[in-house]
Amino acid sequence: MSNTSHTTPPLTPVLIAGFAMRPLPPALLQPFLGLAMRLLQRRHPGVFERLSSVDAPLFLVDPVDLPLRFVLDPDPAMPRLSALAEDDPPPEGITAIIRGPLLALIDLMEGRIDGDALFFSRQLTIEGDTGAGVALRNAVDGAEIDLVEDVLSALGPARAPARRALGVAGGLLDRFARDMETLRGAVVAPAMQKAETQAAALRRLEEKVAGLDKAQRRQRRASTP
Amino acid sequence: MTTQKLELVCPAGTPAALRAAVDSGADAVYLGFRDETNARNFPGLNFNREELADGLRYAHQKGAKVLLAINSFPEAGNPGPWTKAVDDAARLGVDAVILADVGLCDYAARTHPDLRRHLSVQASASNPEAINFYAREFGVRRVVLPRVLTVAEIADLNKSIPVETEVFVFGGLCVMAEGRCALSSYATGKSPNMTGVCSPASHVRYVEEGDRLTSRLGEFTINRFDSSENAGYPTLCKGRFVAAGKTSYLFEDPTSLNVIDMLPDLMAAGVTALKIEGRQRGRAYVAQAVAAFREAVDRAAAGIPVGRVDLTSITEGRRQTAGSYEKAWR
Numbered sequence: 001m002s003n004t005s006h007t008t009p010p011l012t013p014v015l016i017a018g019f020a021m022r023p024l025p026p027a028l029l030q031p032f033l034g035l036a037m038r039l040l041q042r043r044h045p046g047v048f049e050r051l052s053s054v055d056a057p058l059f060l061v062d063p064v065d066l067p068l069r070f071v072l073d074p075d076p077a078m079p080r081l082s083a084l085a086e087d088d089p090p091p092e093g094i095t096a097i098i099r100g101p102l103l104a105l106i107d108l109m110e111g112r113i114d115g116d117a118l119f120f121s122r123q124l125t126i127e128g129d130t131g132a133g134v135a136l137r138n139a140v141d142g143a144e145i146d147l148v149e150d151v152l153s154a155l156g157p158a159r160a161p162a163r164r165a166l167g168v169a170g171g172l173l174d175r176f177a178r179d180m181e182t183l184r185g186a187v188v189a190p191a192m193q194k195a196e197t198q199a200a201a202l203r204r205l206e207e208k209v210a211g212l213d214k215a216q217r218r219q220r221r222a223s224t225p
Numbered sequence: 226m227t228t229q230k231l232e233l234v235c236p237a238g239t240p241a242a243l244r245a246a247v248d249s250g251a252d253a254v255y256l257g258f259r260d261e262t263n264a265r266n267f268p269g270l271n272f273n274r275e276e277l278a279d280g281l282r283y284a285h286q287k288g289a290k291v292l293l294a295i296n297s298f299p300e301a302g303n304p305g306p307w308t309k310a311v312d313d314a315a316r317l318g319v320d321a322v323i324l325a326d327v328g329l330c331d332y333a334a335r336t337h338p339d340l341r342r343h344l345s346v347q348a349s350a351s352n353p354e355a356i357n358f359y360a361r362e363f364g365v366r367r368v369v370l371p372r373v374l375t376v377a378e379i380a381d382l383n384k385s386i387p388v389e390t391e392v393f394v395f396g397g398l399c400v401m402a403e404g405r406c407a408l409s410s411y412a413t414g415k416s417p418n419m420t421g422v423c424s425p426a427s428h429v430r431y432v433e434e435g436d437r438l439t440s441r442l443g444e445f446t447i448n449r450f451d452s453s454e455n456a457g458y459p460t461l462c463k464g465r466f467v468a469a470g471k472t473s474y475l476f477e478d479p480t481s482l483n484v485i486d487m488l489p490d491l492m493a494a495g496v497t498a499l500k501i502e503g504r505q506r507g508r509a510y511v512a513q514a515v516a517a518f519r520e521a522v523d524r525a526a527a528g529i530p531v532g533r534v535d536l537t538s539i540t541e542g543r544r545q546t547a548g549s550y551e552k553a554w555r
Contacts, residue, residue, distance in 0.1 A: 050239075050269045111241065114510035117539045120455050120479075122438070131268050131427035138269030141507040142239030 009065035012180060014102040018066045026068055026083035033070070033081040039150045041079055048076035050139035057095040057132045063102035074136075096128040098136070103177075109140050110147060230526040231488065232498035234292065234391060235515045238270040238505055243280045245508040246289075250519030253290035255323060256280070256504065257421075262310040263294045264347055265504040266421030278317050290320035294504075296345035297421045298326045298404070308332055315340045323369065324348075325404055330363040343367040343391070347404035347418065353385035360388045367391055369500060371403055372482065375552045376490050383495035392491060395514055396502025397541060398482050398548055401462060408461040412443040424460040431459075455479075457542045479542035484550050485518060485534050488525040510539045 009015050040047060051057065051074050059072040071091060073080040084090060100108070104123050107113040115137040118124035126133035148166055152159045235251035237243035246254045257263025259271035272280060277293070284291045293314045299307040307329050314322045315337040322340060324330050325347035333342055346369040350356050359365040367389040370379065383390055401408070406423075410416035413428040430441045436452040440459040447464035450456050457463050457479020466475050482502070484491070491499070499522065501514050517534045524531050537543050 053268050108507075111245075111508045114507040114513075114539055116458075116506055116541075117510065120457065120541055120543055121538075122450070122452075122454075122456055125438075126431060127433075129427070130429040130431065131425065134426040135268035137507075138238065138267065138505075142241045142269070144241045144508075 010101050012065055012101060012103060012177065014063070015065040016180070018068075022067045026085050026088075029068075029083045033083060035154065037079045037081050039154055040145075043150055043153065044143040044145055045076075047139045047143045047145075048074055048079065050142060051135055052076070054095070054129075054132045054135045057129070057136070058091070058093050059132070059136055060090050060094045060097040061105065062097055062099040063105055064099055065101050072136075094128060096126055096130070096133040096136070098124070098126055098133055100124040106147065108137070109145055111141050111144060115141065229497070231492060231496065231522050232391075233515070233518055233522050234498050234500045235518075236396075236501055236504040236506070236511060237280070238265065238267070239508070240272065240276050240280055240283075242504075242506075242508040242511045243291075244283060245512040246515050247284050247287050249512045249515035251289050251515050253292055253320070253498070254280070254284055255292040255294055255500075257294045257296075258310055258313075260306055260310075261300075261419070261421045262297055262307050264296050264345075264417040264421050264423075265294075266297070267505050268426060270505060274313055274317065277313075277319070281318060292321045292323055292343065293319045294323040294345065295329065296323050296325040296347045298347075298418050299329060300419065304328070304332075308336075311337065311340070321367070324365075327363075330359065330365065334363040338364070341366055343369060345369055345404075346371055346393075346399075349402050349404045351382075353382060356382070356386045356388060360386065367497065369393075372398055372400065373549050376487065376494050376550050379491070379496060380494035389497035390495070391498035391500050392496050393482055393502055394484050394488070394491070394499045395518065395536070396481055396506075397458065398477060398480065398546070399462070400477050400549075406462075412445055412461055424458070429459045455543045478544065478546075480544040480546045481536075481540035481542075482548045483536060483540065483545040484547050485521045485536070486531050487547065487550060488521055488531055490550075492525060506539075513539055 057074060059074070061070040061072055067086045069084045069086065069090070071082050071084060100118065100123050104113065104118055108115055108118060108124070115124060152163055155162050232252045233250065234253045234255055235246040237246050237254045237256045243254050243256065256277070257265055257271050258277070259273055260266065263271070265271065281291050295307060295310045295314065307326070311322060311329065311333045320341060321343050322333060323343045323345045324333060325345040330342065333340060342363060342365045344350055344359050344365045344367070348359070349371050350359060350368055351371045351374060356368050359368065365388060368386070369391045372393050374382070379390065379392065404418055407416065409423045410419070413425055415422055415425050415428070417423040424442050428443050432439045432441065434449070438450045438456065439446060440448045442459050442461060445461065447459060447461055448457070449465070462476045463474065463479045465472060468475060488499070499518065501518060503510055503514065514536060517536055521531045521534065537545065
């Protein structure tokens, strides 16, 4: 499944950060992705157990606003997550592709947003084996993942200062996101105004046509003996 | 007519959703085992026995009940998974089982007479004769009513039956004769009635065609959404088809039931419990819907106007309806 969210990513801080990340090789991320999988295996083993109904799935997770994609192999014994550049071909045997804006995917992973609601609003798409995609969504939603707490759990004594630093970073990100929304509003405002004018003109035309139809029906009934 | 506060019965597809429901104010949580014995047998969803035991402890500590749905129909010659589910429900101490099959009702009544029995919507019992039969023969204490009755019809029904009624107030709609619908089975060979899943995800495919999204179920194309349209569930009953040269939703629009502003009417109609649909939904949905209805139930009980609450973001197709409660058709 795919839609406009695939081709037209939303204007978000992630999209801007993605432009800056483009020259970096995905391999640089591998140590962090490896750590993330070890944490997931240790703190949320239920994710893999819930996926046991799907035969050896391999997922491609595609944040549409990043120039990266991620391949997830949820093998309970050795789960693996690896990054691909947007032009790299995915490996053979991908079971399902899950697409959406990065922050929506993170909200989904942490259970802050409902997967069906994201699907209804066309922000989330699943391509390939829908059953496997639904199983992954349910498994992750049931795991009560908290990315910040999960990462902090691996930091030992550095946990308290890291928590403070993350708090500051989160505040800055929120502010940046609000600024981006303001910018987006300013950029699209003229186009929106034009669209609204056209929609109003279309409504007037529709009303006029409906009126003419009605008059014609009345005239036909009146002329019928 | 009841003067008691309405009981809020909420869905849980995972232990995390159960905790979200209880923490958000559910009076009772309904759930199912991770197999074909219940009508939400979706991949990655539901409870194993250990998770149910943990969920029971959590809910009971916070004063909430746990109801176990065993509401699909046993496969001919293979009743084992269904009778074992009833046995395990009794052993683990659930507050009630929600059953649909006559034989399973009989088994539960004979084998575990102290286990409270509710009649699932899957039994499609919507008249006094049917409900009185289940009450008389199997000691059913509550019936979950099909989503086809008006408030006035529910009020009339409540005067003619000796058991409690539970009605859906929010979530996905099914306008078919539940437990007897064969649309999913026709398209995929699997159905909520026998395998516990309507329009199984394993048979659903989404295909991009230009800027349009096409949904397919088995061999059938069931909908095509323009880029500006919100999507709905990929079920045949919510498919958009061409008939007599006109493209339309023949059976049902993709929309969610929401009658949060009708709770005083349902209280006056003698309803005992309100059901929120959505065991297949995430814990964010559960928390949001349950919190909204918790407040609405408390306000209705206190005689304070409930008012409208905006739950659009979690509705199917981002649209809402009062469904049959305000039925304008026959």
